[in-house]
Structure formats: structure tokens, C-alpha cells
Amino acid sequence: MADGRLQAERDGTALRLRLTGDWTLTHAAALLSRLGGLATAGLASEHVTGGGQRRAVLDTTGLGRLDTAGAILLVRLYRQVADQGFEIDWPQARREHRALFDYVGGAGEAITVWPPSGSGLIGMIEYLGWLTMFFVREARRFTAFIGQVTETAMLTALRPGRMRFTSMVHHMEETGLKALPIVGLLSFLIGMVMAYQGASQLQKFGAEIFVVDLIGISVLRELGVLLTAILIAGRSGSAFTAQIGTMKVNEEIAAMRTLGLDPVVVLVLPRMFALMLTLPVLTFFADVMGLCGGALMAWNTLGIDPYLFFSRLQEVIVPRTFIVGMVKAPVFAALIALVGCYEGLRVKRDAESVGRLTTRSVVQSIFLVILFDALFSIMFNILKV
DSSP: OOBOEEEEEEETTEEEEEEEEEESGGGHHHHHHHHHTOOHHHHHHHHOOSTTOOEEEEEEEEEEEEOHHHHHHHHHHHHHHHTTTOEEEOTTOOHHHHHHHHHHTOHHHHOOOOOOOOOHHHHHHHHHHHHHHHHHHHHHHHHHHHHHHHHHHHHHHHSGGGSOHHHHHHHHHHHTGGGHHHHHHHHHHHHHHHHHHHHHHHGGGTOGGGHHHHHHHHIIIIIHHHHHHHHHIIIIIHHHHHHHHHHHHTTHHHHHHHTTOOHIIIIIHHHHHHHHHHHHHHHHHHHHHHHHHHHHHHHHHHOOOHHHHHHHHHHHOOHHHHHHHHHHHHHHHHHHHHHHHHHHHTOOSSHHHHHHHHHHHHHHHHHHHHHHHHHHHHHHHHTTO
């Protein structure tokens, strides 16, 4: 049994924290003393040069055994270094070490840097700086999670037997079939509103017939998929976070890892694939209901009967208008599922965390859906689609 050791040394412009030996309860007293004597403030000026970039590398290649006591000390080291303003990288982390680290504290919860409480112009600048760094850290963690899910999905494709198809079908029913009534009703009402608002303006110019163009293009290209994605983000994305978060509180995910099961395979992939299959179907249904609502309102307000409405629709709508909307659906579905599962896996072992991260997942999902919709619009405009 090798004694646990901690060495801090310079590695180029970074601070390298080298962990060796066994970090177990037997060596906890010596390691705790070493942590207490680790002067990270002095190390910041001594080991970080070249533009003042504060980066630390956690080197655990020489780490042997790690128990709960050692993981608690590792989380404490992580906090201690992060509180000095370092961005911490942990390359080549062994899966069992990372799992235990996540269990006792987690990298996502180890850094608790509250916004500055200053006032005036300086306080506002400090707050904007803190907010920028917060978003950068969140983006990095979410990007890493996307990479992990992508890697796992590719490995699962090579071994299809690992995929939980029964779970995927269950989530297809929950996110797709049971969402049809609310998606259809709201799309129908939105189509009616678009027709009414468009008719009130186009009547001034004697161009009532162009209300068909307005409804067709707006519903098929933008509103159908966007409205559906926002509804599913609030309905299914929040459910993903709450379900996985509750499992985290009940320590079911920890038990899953103990049994050698990968939570990404068991929990994330079935939800993501189910939503990617059902959201295009929901989008098509929303398009149909939106057009029907618009046709009904055009008939009632402008006297455009359904036959004339759909005849005009066939003349002005080309296939690519419909395809543009459908192409967005799987991308929006993947974003909603990934955000919902990511926030669920970040839940701590308390009920308050479940509610807070469920709310955050809905906000982030809607923000990303609208952001990517804007990016799609720019891309399609450049491609002249």
C-alpha cells in the first residue's frame, strides 16, 4: 500500500497537481495536513506566467486506490485551487475515480464562486466579468457532456444490444403520443391568430388572398417547429430533469454505476433518440393543425373557402419550405434531451436542487432552441434556401 502524496509543480504556464499513491482513509491525516499547507496563492504567482493565464492540471495517472475519504479530500483540493481563480483540467481520469469524485461532491458542484457583491460601476463590471466566466464554464461542461454522449452513442451503434429499446419506445409514447393534444390545440389556435392578424392588415390593401402565403410560409418554415420545440422543452425536457434528478437524490444512479451500468446508455440515449424520432412527427402534426386553424379563420373572416385556401397553398408553397422546418426538428430534439438529461445528472442529493435545475433546464432548452433557430435562418439565407 503506497502512501498518498500530493505534489504541486510548474508545467509550462500551468500549475500541475500530481496525485500519487493511495488516497484512502489510512493516509487521510497526512493528506489533510498537506492540503492545509498548500499555498495556492503563492503558487499562482510562482507557477503561472505568460499573460497571467490561471490554469491547473489535475494529474491522477499515478493515483492508486481511492476511497470515500480520499475522494472528499480530492473535492476539497479541487475547491481550494478553484477558489484561487484557476481553470482546472482533469485529463486521463479513471472512470472509477471520476464516479466516486462525482458521488461525494462532483466537479460541477465543487466550484462555488458567488457573484461579487460590490456596488457602483466597479461592482457592475465585476458582476459582468463573473457572469461571463460562469457562462464560459457552463458552455465547457455542456460541450464535454455532448462529447461524452456522442462517444457513447457511437460505441452503442457498434454494439446495438446495449441499447434499451423498450425504454426508448416508452419515452416515445410519453414525449410523442401523449403530447399530441396540447401540440395540436395550440398550433390550431396559433394558425387562427396568424390568419386574423394578417387579414386585418392585408384587407387595407385589397390583398386578402396573400393571407394564405403568410400562414403557409410562417407555419411550415418557422412557427410549427419552433412552437412544438418550446412546448416539448417545457413538457418533456423538464420531465427528463426531474426524473433523473429524483433518481440522483435516491442514489439510484450511484447504484447503477456500482452494478457496472453506464447512466448515459441507460438514461440519456433512450430519451434522446425517442425525442429525435417523435419531434419531427409532432412538427408535422403541428403544421397540419396550424394550416387548418388558419384556413378556418380565413374562411370566417375573409370568405376564402377551404378549397380556394388549399389550392392557393399548393401554388405558393414549394417542397423546400416544408423541408426547412422538418430539418430543424431532430436538432431541436437533441438539444432539449441533452439539456434535460445534463441538468438531471447535475442534481445534488436534495429536493431543492431538483426544482432549481428543472427550472434551469427549461430556460436553457428554450434559449438554445431559439438560438439555433436563428443560426438556421442565417445559414438558409446564405444558402438561398
